[in-house]
Amino acid sequence: MPLLSRLPRLSIVPAALAGLLALGGCTLVSRTMSDGITSVITPYRVEVVQGNVVTKEQIAAIKPGTPRGKVRDVLGSPLLADPFHAQRWDYVFVIRRPGTEPQQRAVVVLFDGDNVESVQAPDLPSELEFVASISKPERSGSPPKLELTEQERAALPPPKLEPAVAQVSAAPQGAVRSYPPLEPQ
Template identity: 55%
Template sequence: MTALSALLGGCSSLPSLSDLTSITGEKMMGIVTPYRVEVVQGNVLTKELVAKVKPGMPRAQVRDLLGSPLLTDAFHEDRWDYVFTIQRQGALPQNRKVVALFDGDKLKSLEVPDDLPAERDFVTAINTFKPTGPVPKLSLSEAERKALPLPPKAAAQPAQEPTGAVRTYPPLEPRS
């Protein structure tokens, strides 16, 4: 009986499921961080892409440059909404909206937010990989290229004599 009461008393000290995860869901039991799915929606638009789009371009050309819009409205056919959102573990969530307004088939204007990043800035903002140690060098300078040894030249191989039976064939067309 004493063993049973000790066993049941121990059960009351176990943490409940709500105690295992915090309200934000950051850690379970203070140790394990659960995996969060990366959610990316819409079109990634950068300053470089938007700079290529000019008023007067036809819809097809705007679609070729920026991609298909995330939102098109049957009631507002002259408006395309390019919305981009990303939520990535270890990075701040990002939300951007670019609006293309048309006059018939031609682009009238493009509404671009002030915080639209350049391509390099966008990659830096979503990069959660933090390498330890020095960053490896990915390319050689011109002086380093010239210092490399030249590859050895392959000796010219003499033409090999045919092996096996040598045959001659008659011409395909009769001679006149």
């Protein structure tokens, strides 16, 4: 009888061991997933562009005494035109692209009445420098070959047609239908 009373306790030990092994397996699977497939697949990151691009060439066209209308024509509408500070226009530009450093610039145009008093601008890029900074990086190596030369085409083996495809006639075949006229005659 003492052996039968120990039997339930003995079955607990294998169950506990099986539970510990299962938890250890979860850790192994989790580590494999983080090092394997999930490190290759990444979520899509949206490219964020906000504000007005202002370049050296545009700022060179804005001199003290320039009217507001010309400033709007050259630089565009300001991102921030505060009604409480009507003598100040803020042009802010931000671009965030995956794989590159974010760019952020702020240009402030101050007015005296209806004419430009001063322009506060950081070191701005030229148009060519800006385009180069947002261009996608070139791929390494030579570009892929898209067309074959005549010699390469001649060296290709002729396509193998299945017997049913080879016997198809040149004239299209299908159901011949006649339709009644749409309007009564």
